[in-house]
Amino acid sequence: MQYTQLGRTGNRVSRLGFGSMRLPMIEIGGAQYVDVEKATAVIHRALELGVNYIDTGMMYDNEEGELVVGSALEQWPRRDEVIVAAKCTKFRAKAPGDLRRCLEHQLWKQRRDSFHIYMFHGIGYDNWHEIDAATGWIADMARAKEEGLVEHIGFSFHDKPEAMMRLVDEGIFDLVTCQYNYLDRANEEAITYAAEKGLGVVIMGPVGGGRLAVVPKGVREASELSVANAAELAIRFVLAHPGVHVALSGMGSIDMVEQNVAAVDKGPLSKAEVATINTMMDRNRELARLYCTGCRYCMPCPNDVEIPQVFEMVNYYRVYGMEEHALAGYARLVANGHDAAKCISCGECLTKCPQNIAIPEQLREAAELLAAGS
Template sequence: MLYREMPKNGDELSILGFGAMRLASKEDGSIDEERATKQVRYAIDHGVNYVDTAWPYHMGASEPFLGRALTDGYREKVKLATKLPSWLIEKREDMDKFLDAQLEKLNTDHIDYYLIHSLVGDLWDTLEKLGVADFLDHAKADGRIINAGFSFHGASEDFNRIVDAYDWDFCQIQYNYLDEKSQAGKAGLEYAASKGLGVIIMEPLRGGSLTKTVPEAVEEIWNEAPIKRSPAEWSLRWVWNHPEVTVVLSGMNEESHIEENLRVAEQALPNSLTEEELQLIKRVENKYRELMRVECTGCQYCMPCPAGVNIPLCFELYNNLYFADDPDAVRFMYAARLGGALGTGGGEFASQCVQCGQCLEKCPQHIDIPTVLDSVVEELEGSDLEQRVAMAKEMFKQV
């Protein structure tokens, strides 16, 4: 296992982190506790020392599971990360309430790496007014948390100001070879690192969409490489090639995936890919973009929409429909993220478009936004949209 140093505290963290959002599960969706425990402990025994979870993962069952899985001395072998469910916070006192509950669930007296979960600009502004900085300061002072960070899912222009708004130790961003310009992106990665923050990477495989069903045209490009690697290995190596990256999280739930990830994490040094290999990955990226239904970069120039449509998110999920092999899961996430299940937004669906055309003048990619939104409605909404929204709100409610 290779390790990289967390800049502000000197922790030597495994470059591969165990993400506990997609644990091995039974047919009914509940965690297969025996199998998942073996997987977590096997990864730790082979060098993984960073484990990440959050309040809503597995309908609230992930944290208590880890509280049990990390007994028998395993808690002492890892840095444990979890997250404040920011969308559930209504007042300053809620922050302490959730943290204390998480400490109990996780069967620990401290969280090594504590994140404010899933920040976007507006949500950060609300939390800041509610006293989140004071909460973090006090929680660090009394030892309940050791390092403070945030995970980010917002627009690029909000990322830097959140980095600058508090003395963070680290941050967590989505990053892969298709997301260099999405959300925080490469610019955010480099900015955070320039400020001395450790950077944890989530979704290095874009939720598995870069590996589960690889289009034939993409497979043909991978096969040209002199050194044969799986799409997962190429994707992980691309992220680890960035020296600014500290840890890459993987939601590992198959033994073969764990073995492969551990093997790659023994070799993936920063700046180790050749120029020819980087060009090959660039060709794969370009091929995926050819397959995309809409070439949206998430620049947000089209926002705000007068009718309240979250245009970039609609387009992101529309593309995901053609990258993933589970269209029902994408439709569920469409309902959850645009229907307000995470406590922000709500009622931001493509079907709210009134064809005003204001976005057409603003889009630097010259996308026919209203026409594409009609396609989003046709493929991602449907007659059961309200039912999916209700299910998502039930899943993400206080548990």
């Protein structure tokens, strides 16, 4: 495992971080729950292989993720060596004292006395100040740090690059978690800016929430690239940016952990390899038309549309040239009553999507594109 210093936090962290949003699930009585035994085994395998940075969130895994991570770490003999990041989401910060209540509840769930890093979750420059005016969460965070409940303050981010740089300039943050991958390079300059200002930079979505789990056509034909699989390509690309410290991966199986650790062990891609990918992706803009990361914040849909799965099938069809696979997958959604045609444009999903996707419009396109297989 490769390690680096996480900006001015001073923490020595693995370049691969464990994202806890995609823990293995099990269905019980028609509902999805974290498979605690499997999830614990996955987390422990990552720790065995040297991963020492874990990213958690209060809404992850049907709000069970923090409990499972806390239990897994309590069983780990070198728990004190693991850097844990947690977040207070803007959806739970609506009144004075909300951040403090969230923090204390999360510490209880994770069986901890403090967090190494505590983040304002999913903020932009404008809503960050709007939320503070309503809740006083900046002062609450500062008090939590003074009391030793939080070591370092960070933010996770889905806004424009200019807004990210303005947040960096606020001067209170030690870390930023943002999106970056070989499809979405919008934050490239902002990442450099944050790192130069001393912030730790953690990347979410290096594999694009699964959208880059298959190498796009064009890229896979490039003879200059020598990688074992799509995940390796995606992770090594992200780590090639000199401002990036950690690439997060939501790992739901031991195989995925071992595959990603092996990728990091090979080191970042070379400058020539990065240039090749950038050129190929500039020619292939189909994937950018539908930038769904599979976060599932849009779910559940009141009309039972499986929105992320529909969009996954669209990208398999358009981008990867896997038409038969996409049509067969969509046919299964139709058979189970979860297809795009069920959308009535109620708009409930629109306010929940961090990517600001025009979901009803994209679902109409998906229904037209994939109807042939159903």
